[in-house]
Amino acid sequence: MGKRVVITGLGVVSPIGTGVAEFWKAALAGTSGISAVPPFDSLPLEAYRSRVVGRVRDFDPAAHLDATQAERLDRHAQFGLVAAREAIDDSALKMDREVPHRVGVIVGAGMGAMTMAERELTRLYLELKPNRVAPGFIPAITMNSLGGLIAIAHGAKGPNYTISTACSSGAHAIGQALRSIRSAQADVVIVVGADASITPLVLAAFGTLRALSQRYNDEPERASRPFDRGRDGFVLGEGAGALILESLPHARKRRAKIYAEVAGYAATSEAYNMVIPQEDGAEMAATMAMALRDARTAPPQVDYVNAHATSTVRGDEVEIRGIRRLLKARANKVLISATKSSIGHTLSAAGCIGAIATTMAIQSHVVHPTINYEDPDPECRLPGIAAQPQERRIKVALVNAFGFGSNNSSLVLKRYD
Amino acid sequence: MTANNDVAERLRATVAKELKQDVSSITPEHTLRGDLKLNSLDAIELMFRIEEEFDLSIPDDDMQGFVKVGDVIDYLHRRLSGEPAAPAPKTAPPVAVAAPTTPVFKTAAAAQRVTPTPKAADAQSRATPAPKAAAKKAKPKAARRRA
Numbered sequence: 027m028g029k030r031v032v033i034t035g036l037g038v039v040s041p042i043g044t045g046v047a048e049f050w051k052a053a054l055a056g057t058s059g060i061s062a063v064p065p066f067d068s069l070p071l072e073a074y075r076s077r078v079v080g081r082v083r084d085f086d087p088a089a090h091l092d093a094t095q096a097e098r099l100d101r102h103a104q105f106g107l108v109a110a111r112e113a114i115d116d117s118a119l120k121m122d123r124e125v126p127h128r129v130g131v132i133v134g135a136g137m138g139a140m141t142m143a144e145r146e147l148t149r150l151y152l153e154l155k156p157n158r159v160a161p162g163f164i165p166a167i168t169m170n171s172l173g174g175l176i177a178i179a180h181g182a183k184g185p186n187y188t189i190s191t192a193c194s195s196g197a198h199a200i201g202q203a204l205r206s207i208r209s210a211q212a213d214v215v216i217v218v219g220a221d222a223s224i225t226p227l228v229l230a231a232f233g234t235l236r237a238l239s240q241r242y243n244d245e246p247e248r249a250s251r252p253f254d255r256g257r258d259g260f261v262l263g264e265g266a267g268a269l270i271l272e273s274l275p276h277a278r279k280r281r282a283k284i285y286a287e288v289a290g291y292a293a294t295s296e297a298y299n300m301v302i303p304q305e306d307g308a309e310m311a312a313t314m315a316m317a318l319r320d321a322r323t324a325p326p327q328v329d330y331v332n333a334h335a336t337s338t339v340r341g342d343e344v345e346i347r348g349i350r351r352l353l354k355a356r357a358n359k360v361l362i363s364a365t366k367s368s369i370g371h372t373l374s375a376a377g378c379i380g381a382i383a384t385t386m387a388i389q390s391h392v393v394h395p396t397i398n399y400e401d402p403d404p405e406c407r408l409p410g411i412a413a414q415p416q417e418r419r420i421k422v423a424l425v426n427a428f429g430f431g432s433n434n435s436s437l438v439l440k441r442y443d
Numbered sequence: 444m445t446a447n448n449d450v451a452e453r454l455r456a457t458v459a460k461e462l463k464q465d466v467s468s469i470t471p472e473h474t475l476r477g478d479l480k481l482n483s484l485d486a487i488e489l490m491f492r493i494e495e496e497f498d499l500s501i502p503d504d505d506m507q508g509f510v511k512v513g514d515v516i517d518y519l520h521r522r523l524s525g526e527p528a529a530p531a532p533k534t535a536p537p538v539a540v541a542a543p544t545t546p547v548f549k550t551a552a553a554a555q556r557v558t559p560t561p562k563a564a565d566a567q568s569r570a571t572p573a574p575k576a577a578a579k580k581a582k583p584k585a586a587r588r589r590a
Contacts, residue, residue, distance in 0.1 A: 093463040094485050161487040 028208030030289075032442055034282040035117025035270030036382050037109035039220075041080040041263055041369045045112060049379075050386045052368070053394040054415050058247035059083075059369045060261050066226040076238035078246040079224045080263025080370025098162055099175070100139035105266035105375075106172040106220035107179060113268035114180060117282060119214065121181050130184030130212035132203045133173040134195030134219035136374030136429070137228065139166045144225045172220055184212040190374075193334075194293075195219055196267060197377025197427030197435040201291030203271045204437075213276040219378035220266035232262055235301065239337065250371075251398035252335035252342050252364035253406045260336035263370030267378025269385075286388045289422075290321025290438035298432050303341060307348030313434040314352050314424055321438035323422050325353045328360050330393055330423040331410075332384040335364035336371045345426065346406035361410040361418055363387075367397040377427035381437060384423045388441050392417050450497075450523060451516045457496045458512060461489050471513030479512075493519075502528050 038045065041059025042052035052059070063077045071077055082105070087096035090108045099107070114121075121129070146163050150156065165171060170188040177186050185206060189198045196219025203215035232238050239259040242249035250261040277284055294316070296309040303310065318324055331349060335342050342364075350357045365376075365383045372379055387393045392415050399413040410416075425437040451471065459466040462479060475481045481489065486509075490501055493515070499522055509515050522528065 094482075097463065098484075098488070158491055162484045165484070 028210060030274040030287060031204050031207045031271055032274050032277050032287050033269050033285040033381075033385055033439075034272055034277050035113040035115070035119065035268075036285065036385060037112030037114075037116060037268035038266065038379060038382055039082055039085060039105040039109050040265040040267075040372070040375075040379060041082055044082070044085060044108065046116070046382065046386070049382070050390075050394075053365065053383060053386075054392065056395045056397045056413070056415075057368060058250070058397060059263070060246045060249050062243075062246050063224070063229065069226050074229060075233035075236075075240045076229065076249075076259065076262070077243040078239065078249040078261050079229065080250070080261050080265075080372065081224055082222075082264055098160070100142040100166050100171070101222035101264070102135070102137070102139060102141070102220045102266070103166065103172045103175055105222055105264070106133065106218045106268070107175055109220065109266040109268035110176045110216055110218050111179070113218075113270050114216065117270040117272075119270060119280075119282075123280070124214065126181055126183035128184055128213040129180075129182040130203070130206055130215040131173045131176045131182050131186045132199045132206065132215050132217050133170070133176070133188045134197070134199035134217075134374045134377060135169050135172060135188050135190055135221070136192045136195045137221055137223040138169045138190075139171060140223040140225050140228055142166050144227050172218065176216055176218060180216070182216060184215070191433050191435070192429035192431055193336075193371065193373050193376055194427040194429035194433055194435045195374035195377065196379070197381070197425060197437055198293055200269060200271065200288060200377065200381055200437055201293060201435060203269075204288045204291050207271060207273050214270065214272040216268065217271055217378065218266060218268045219372075219375040221373035221375050222264040223373060224262055224264050229262055237301070237338065238262060248398055250337045250367050250369075251400070252333070252337045252367050252396055253346070253403055253411050254337075254399050255401040255403040257337045257339060257342065257403070259338055260366065261370035263366070263372040265369065265372040265375045265379060267372075267375050267380075267382050269378060269381060284442045286385045287440040287442045288437065289323070289440040290317045290319070291435070292316035292320060293435045294433070296432040296434060300432060301430050303344045303428060305340075305344060305347075307344045307346075307351055310345055310348030310426070310428065310434055311352040314348065314426065314436045317424065317436035317438045321422075321440065323438065323440070326356050327422045328353060328356060328424055329418060329420040330361045330363075330384065330387060332380045332387075332423065332425045333362055333364050334376075334380075334426040334428045335396075336366050337364070341428070343403070343405045345428070346408060349408070358409050360408075361393045361412075361416050361420075362396075362408055363393050363411070363416075364396045365394065367399070368394070377425065377435065377437075380425045380427065381439065384425050384439050388420045388423060388439060391419050393420075450519050453496060454493065454516050454519060455512070457492050458489065461492050469512060471511060471516055473512045474510055475512065475515075476510075497523065499523075500528070
């Protein structure tokens, strides 16, 4: 086992705020970032099964990026660049004092440049002008686009790759960064998970897949309700989360502020079904168990679980079953919260934003509420789930992220002292 | 206002609009790459706007000669006065300063080498593995599987 790895910087763009301070304040206050879907040109919105989304509403690209980047980059890349810059500033990492080849970038990107893809495809067929297709389309649509942009923006010349595992991409990116640093491939890794796929096609397709909530189209703020009996699917969100991971010796040497330790990680496949988790939760339990072993800790030590909990009927239930199976009696003692209750499912950003919420909980001794948890579903009821903030000194926390394609990931974050 | 000035004004306005800058900040002396900070992709987008605005098509060879805004203005004058599209005679910069006078399309032209020309070999091998080599590798495997 290599060096210990710590978190020294955070950045976020979310439906409840841009910037970690704003995000965390809103999360603790139980703010909902879910709103009615904006018009999609002339498409009939009433034909969409789900018309609620976790949209980043206050994001002005021109306020953060230069004019051409604000105009041309795909929205997910803009989110990612902004979150990455906040995290780097927060960590006080000075690139001119770093060995550039020792600073890597690992991005979790599930859908990539969907916004741009749909726009350009539509334009091509409407205008019939192949000679006017955006020349930046190809470098934007490749899944590693954001990784390249971040490296260029900050001069990070270390390993640079993108992990695409749907909704667990962000968590996998953190896990792979942990392994890159442990194996001495890099001293610092800028980790970003980003997604911006609230597009006419993607919202329609998640709808026809029967993955989205459709019961609360007239009450958007109530639509994302993990663990509640009235839940009926997830709410499509968007955003980005960024974390600076570095080896403990490196962080100490430059006297960086240390938020928490990334102590363990596990990645597995259920090899079961493309979109549905295995009913008994055994695979999720196994993944969490492996992450705890990797962190050299054990179920009785766990204080908090930042659940994947997307607000789908089956997913939430299976995850709690997995937690019960793994933690046994401890399951009644741990705190559990679902960040998606406030922001919806931000897809490949979810694992990173969940890890940020967990880091903030470790730092501030308080766990954010699971909003809309009004009528606990007996199938996934545990005493540690609450619609109010809960105070607790957290030493060990699990962050779960599960993705389409039958894949699971768990991270273990520890208090650093 | 003379016709010449009109072209210059329209071009400056087009550039300003594309770069989201005030038209007064665009002068014929500005270099596209150095002063206006256009990268190769930005420059192609700009050419789209110019082609639409002036209703003409600018061949890639002609674009190679554009270093300054003034080069584009001169080129448009020639084209609009009936001169056919052809490699523009390069205006020799008074002093050879490496970076700012580099034609902005140099890298763009390289990126455009996706048509199979002998020179494109490098760009292609970076983008995708050579199909022939892949086919060669795949064949025996598939054959084995069938057997």
